[in-house]
Structures are given as structure tokens and as C-alpha cells.
Amino acid sequence: MNSFLNAKDLGDLKEALREAAEIKSDRFRYDTLGKNKTLLMVFFNNSLRTRLSTQKAAMNLGMNVIVLDVNAGAWKLETERGVIMDGDKSEHLLEAIPVMGSFCDVIGIRSFAGLTDRDYDYAETVYHQFVQHSGKPVFAMETATVHPLQAFADLITISEYASKRCKRPKVVLTWAPHPRALPQAVPNSFAQWMQEADRQALPLGGSKAGIDFVITHPEGYELDPDFTTGATVEYDQRKAFEGADFIYAKNWSCPGVTHPAGYGKILHDYHQMMHWTVDAEHMEWTNHAHFMHCLPVRRGMIVTDDVIEAPSSLVIPEAANREISATVILKRILQSL
């Protein structure tokens, strides 16, 4: 595996879940696989869960880890050719990236969307520069438009809890209010992975295969069709929630699909959108659904205290599965070296 960005990069998801379960039962099963192999984690943005879980995953496999925090402000990379570099950019990516690739065996990249230039963000420019110029396998630790380690952890979590209670899980991705403009990486990947699981007719519930996947959000927040084609979009949040087995809440800013000028913006004052907050009444509309969120979460905005603290909330096991998803990905990369 030379790149990990999308659900399809994993191939058969049933096999991927089998590997996840194997790692979870013994996370040090492959602890010599990474001997004398070095993971370089490059952070252009802050990180808590990804930083800790990916380091842990690499150490589970016996890898060495180097963490590089790139202060985006202090170290601006020139990307164009033919430029006289007499400004604030002191290095060209055509040197910086091959050099980073020289000192490691695998590279993880965290590089958030800038939320101003949709084409630049959705081309995954920074990520693909590393793929093209590093000479090493690269994986996304949340990039401009995707967060596959999170989505894989989410799928693992759903597989663990779905099998116990439903035939074919109904999974609802719901927008929720937030005071700041956030990227679409998490909802994009979650939608993509749920759709791919359904396409592969992944056996998750008791008797029927696949996922009944529904997305609900206010008008204007339509996600990019590359990630959602085939998914049901239901603008009425209550209708969407009916019969749901899993509620996956997340805020995202305008993806610029139906409102191109709004890309990366908050379309309505969040005070007007508080009826989208997932509270106990919302959860009563569901089929005793589990609550999920990728964290960090703002309580009172995305979800109320009682819902996130309820026994049916999966936010902590979901976060803990980040170690499992990262271990599987790194294991596959190491096995393909």
C-alpha cells in the first residue's frame, strides 16, 4: 500500500475489519514487523488524538517514530518553479519533500484545508506533493478533504456494536452547529466509508448486509458528490433520525457545492441553528441509537451532556479504535515495503 487516503485503498473491508479485530485482541502481535523502520509524522496543524494514536500504533509494530511539527507560519514552502525566492519562503517543496523522504520509511501527513481556495483544497495538493516527491509510502493523518484513519476507526466501532443488535444498521450523519468554520474532511470520509461498506455489502448486522446511510444537514451544506454519491440526503433532521441505529454528529462549513461562493464559510449564525444540536429529544426519534463523534466535541453545541455521557454514547471506544485503525494501516504499509 503506497498511499492511504480513501476507503478503496483498503480493498476488501471485511478483511480489513478482520485484521482490526486481530490487532485489537493482541496489539503487539506484529511487534517485530517495524524493526529498523522509521515513521515520520509531519504535522502542519495541531493534533491530539492522531498524534497519540498513530505514535502508539507505530510503537505497537516496533517502529521508530520521528515527529515533525511544521509551524505553517514559520516554514513556508515555495511550490512554483521560476520564482526568485527572496521573500518569506526559504525552501522549495522539490527539495524539502525528497529530503524528508530520505530519512524515513513511511510518512504520515496532517495538513488541514485552508477553506479559502476550494480547488486547491479538493485537489489535496499538499498530500499529493508528498506522494509524488517523497519516494516513500504516505498516509493521511487528516488532510484537506479526508480523515481516513478516523473513518476506519468509525467503521470498526460500528462493526463492533452493530453486530449485537440490528439486522442492517441505519447510520445517520448529522450536521450540528459550531461557532467556528470547520473543514469537511471528517464528514467526507465518513460518508465515503459508509457508502463503500454498503457497496461491498459488508456484513455488519445480524442478517442483512451493508448500511442504510442517510445524511442530514441544513440546505447549503451539501457535501461533495465525490464522497456522497448514492447516499440519501434528508433535510428534515427528524425524518432522518427515525429508526437510526447510529447517530454520527459533526459540524462542517459550507462545502461550496450548491453554494460555491460560501466555500469554507458558516452560512447561518449558529444561534439560529441550535435546534440541530443532538439532545435527548433527538435521540428519542431513533431506534435507541448509539451516539458517535470524532472528537474534540463542543458540548451544548454539537451534543448535550446527557447524550454524550449516556451508556449508548460511543465517543471514547471510537477514539480508542484510532490506535487500531492506525496499527492496521501501518502494518499493511510495512508488509508492502
Add this chain to the structure above:
Amino acid sequence: MNSFLNAKDLGDLKEALREAAEIKSDRFRYDTLGKNKTLLMVFFNNSLRTRLSTQKAAMNLGMNVIVLDVNAGAWKLETERGVIMDGDKSEHLLEAIPVMGSFCDVIGIRSFAGLTDRDYDYAETVYHQFVQHSGKPVFAMETATVHPLQAFADLITISEYASKRCKRPKVVLTWAPHPRALPQAVPNSFAQWMQEADRQALPLGGSKAGIDFVITHPEGYELDPDFTTGATVEYDQRKAFEGADFIYAKNWSCPGVTHPAGYGKILHDYHQMMHWTVDAEHMEWTNHAHFMHCLPVRRGMIVTDDVIEAPSSLVIPEAANREISATVILKRILQSL
């Protein structure tokens, strides 16, 4: 051992000193004990000695280490329930801490006193949140009111030097001037450990057990009785120093015990307090005492160059023993997993 905050958490100090001596004679004796165990070091404040010595200790035991520097300004945790989190706090501790606990086996916490809210500081709020919500053993790498890794290193140092020269060591903790307001963590722990050593009649000197422990400081700087009950307080620095075998100098701000309104403040302009600086004349009052300080130390304020550079100064071996105290604590935690 599930938490390490106080002298009593170590139980029998004689046994603890035996383990320290064992580690010191072969610091890699237990270098497989920590295999596939991960220490997470969480720093809410800067650190030099603690950062280096605790990492070194973990590596002595074969552990993996993840260092997390939490910029207190950038990552404010909400601690209340029922709050609409639309301000600058983007995560609730009830999510953040269990998540951190998911990716490690042991957690070290550095979190200094804010020095504005005495109740909050002395309740050790941050530390206890980690104990309660992380699900993992937690130890203090200097918290609001204690610095037990330092105090244990100090005790090890005293045990190494006392046995050579005195029957029952007289140990004096002396306040000294400083231009900034400092926490009480170091003097609190030092006092607590000295008192506990005396209570256990720890055999340190040649023939008599325990420690003759005296605290001296200007009026207003009385330490919290929880840490000092039973200790002799002598406001006359000269009288305190007479016959001393060890002088332990440290500045601390007002603990707010006798002067509640002064909590966390400097009570007198330090220019007026320079007669408290430990110089050669002060040391002449003692029984050829060893000089100790936890470092970093401001020369000319706390102590003069000649005293800290004298052969009787123990500041470097004392700092080096930080590796030993941390290795013993981590060893005990690993053995109890």
C-alpha cells in the same frame, strides 16, 4: 501503585531507598519490564530536568515514551457540565482525559499552580481529574502543590551523604529571595517527605534514626499545615542554621495560610530580603552543612556562587538522582499493572 503524589504513596521509605540504590548500581536492571508499555508525559508547563530525567527513567525500563506539550493558552479544557461550549474551550476534560488514557499505560502530569485561586490549586484539581478519568496510573511531575519526584530524589541524596558523617541529620529548609512569585510545590513536598522520614524513623545517619527537620522563613510564608505539621518553624534564620547538616534553600510565594489575601504573592520587595540569601557567612553558622536546591536556581538571589560551587554543594548529584527517583516510581507502577 495507581497514583504518586505524596510520600505515603511509597509506603516504607527504607525499602524505597533500597530500590533506589539498586537502580543506581544498575539502572538497566529492569530494562525489559516496560516492553510494549507506553508512558505519556503531559506538560501543561515548561520543564527541563523533569522532562529529561523522566524520559530517561522510562527508557531505562524499556518503555516507549510519548511527550505531549499542552499549550495551556491554546487548549483550554471545559470542566463544567451544562455549558454551551461556544467560547475558546474546544474540548471537555470528560472526553480529553479518557482519550489520552486510551493510548498509553502510565501518565505523568506537570501542571503548576495558577497562584490565584488557592482552593483550586490545593485541591489538585487537574491531577485528580486525570486520576479519576484516565483509567490509568498517574504520577505527579510537579503539580499545583507537590513535586514528589524531586522530594524523593532529595531524600535519596540526603541518605547518600548523611550516612557518611552524622548521627541524626539536621535538615533545614530555608526560604530565600526571588524576583518572581513561585509555587509552593517543592517546599511542600520536601517538608512532607522529611517529616515522613522522621515519622518512620528512617535510619539515615550513623546511629540515630529519623531527621531533625527545621523550616525557616520570614513571617507570612508559613507553609500549609497539611505538609508541615510536626515540623519546627524557626523565624530566626541564624538559629535555624545552627548545627545544620543540610541546608535546603528555596523560594516560595505566600501560601495564604497566615495571610489568606496574600496567596501566591511576594510579600516584601526582594531587595529588602537579601539577608536571607545563603552565602558563606550563613554556611559558617552550620555544622559544615551540605547545600541543596532543586534547580533552576538564581545565583546571587537564593545562593552565592561560592556556596553553590563549593565541594559541599549537592545540587548536581541531587538533580542526577531525579533519574533514579523516576525510575523507581515507574518500576513500581509497571510492577503493579
Add this chain to the structure above:
Amino acid sequence: MNSFLNAKDLGDLKEALREAAEIKSDRFRYDTLGKNKTLLMVFFNNSLRTRLSTQKAAMNLGMNVIVLDVNAGAWKLETERGVIMDGDKSEHLLEAIPVMGSFCDVIGIRSFAGLTDRDYDYAETVYHQFVQHSGKPVFAMETATVHPLQAFADLITISEYASKRCKRPKVVLTWAPHPRALPQAVPNSFAQWMQEADRQALPLGGSKAGIDFVITHPEGYELDPDFTTGATVEYDQRKAFEGADFIYAKNWSCPGVTHPAGYGKILHDYHQMMHWTVDAEHMEWTNHAHFMHCLPVRRGMIVTDDVIEAPSSLVIPEAANREISATVILKRILQSL
């Protein structure tokens, strides 16, 4: 080897190159040599290549690594005795350095020139403080006046490419324009290593030993004679380039040798110096020379896109050899412990 600052510290360069080739053919050949040994990397300045390559080198040898980023602004060390430390310096180097030495086995130092006080910089004050007070072997990861890990990597690179094509390589160090004032560490070390290779009559080319080394720069940029004595200085860049096999480009600020008042300054507006930029026409003057630069490099200022991207450019293999030079140095230090 107790200190690594200069070419002479390596002794016989032929043997050093043999060790480099051995490491390059199997970089994990000595992967147990560093067991239970800890490298402390102390950064007073930013780093990308040195940070990554030196960590990788230490891990190649099975060492533990602790990285300490010292914010020069936040942690000012007092260096004088007899001072009352009531200002912004909270620790004295006479405590800080021995303490750092207590928790590791080897220390790497990055500490750039301040470019204001020539005597202070050229005395290598910070580096020698570590040598004198840490009690541990110390090596330079670019200090005020030298960058030996870079120069050794450069020599390895020249040895790899010279043997294939020339009898006795002509190596030209050329100044090139830059918008900011840069230290002289890289050109100093490069000149020193080339001269030492010549002095030892190192067999690099096909039949003749040593290096024909020429330095070219505008008047006023004369390097310190301690590093260049015996080297040819040619102010006419075109004459210098004629017949060259290797062009090593680098900017440096005024070394203050012929222009003492200009130390650390840019002597001419760089817009007037753009004829020094290495472009295709410059390279045509040479004997199909390889282009070298230590990186990071500003394109359009130091070198044009076509030259740095040409097959004859060695900037990436040169950077990759930083892992090799660092591994050899650390191996030697470990073998001497």
C-alpha cells in the same frame, strides 16, 4: 572521540570514508551498539535536515533519543559569575549543562552564530561550555562557526561521484546572493574539510590524490583564514568555475576578516549581486560540474531551477548522506565510551 567540531577530529579521512561506505551498505550493522545509550539533541535554533538525519542515525545504532528544543528567548542562561540573577535569566549554565549531561550519554548541540559579536561567535562559546561542563561527549549539529556533519556528508558525496569521472577533482565553493544575513558555518567547514582532504592527499579521483579547491566570492566576504589557509581565492567567478568538477554554492554574510565592521552583515544589496546566481550559463564554464548545496536553498537567488533540477545536481543525495555522516560520528563516539 570526545568532541566533533573539525575535520581533524576524524583523523584519517580515508578510514572515515570507508566507515561511511560500510554504513551506507548496511545502516543497521551496528544496531546494538547504542543499546541503553541516550543521545540528547539540544536545539537552540530551528532544524529540519539535522533533526531528522541525526535522530535517524541514532536509531540506526539502537540508541534512545531525547530532543530538547530550547527557545533561546524563553530560557536565557547566565554565564557570568558574581551576578545577582534578578533579571530574565533564570538559570546559570554551570548548573544547566551538568544537569543535561546527567541524563544522557552523548550530546549534540545546535547553536547558531548571533552575527553581532565576532569574538563570541568564533570562540564557539556555547559549544565549548557544553564540552567543558557536561561531562559527556559533545558534537556540533551546526554551531556558530562550523557544520561538520554537513561537511562530512559533502565529502562522502564528492567521494561517491568523483571516483567515477575525474583524476583529481576541482571543487569550487562559490558565494551566491541571499536576502538575509547568514552565518559562515557551512562555508567554513566545507573549506576546512576540502583543505584537510587535500592535505591528507585523499584518493578521490581516478589517479591523482587530493582536491584542487578554489573559493570565489565578492570582495569583502573573505572567510576566516583558520578555515581557508592554503586555499585559492579567485574573485573572478568565471575563472574560478573553469574546469570545475563540483560547484558548491552557498551564501554567507561578511565574516569580518577584511571588513571587521561588516561582521555578520550583507555588504551589497542583493539585487546588485544577481550575476553571482548559479545558472546554466555559469555551469557551461565548468567541466560538466555537479551542483551542490547544503539546503535549504532559495531558488532564483542561489541557483536557478534548471541547474538544481538537472541530473548533475547532487543536492538530494548530499542531504541523504547526512544520515550516513551522523551515523559514523555517533558510532565512533559510542565505540569510545
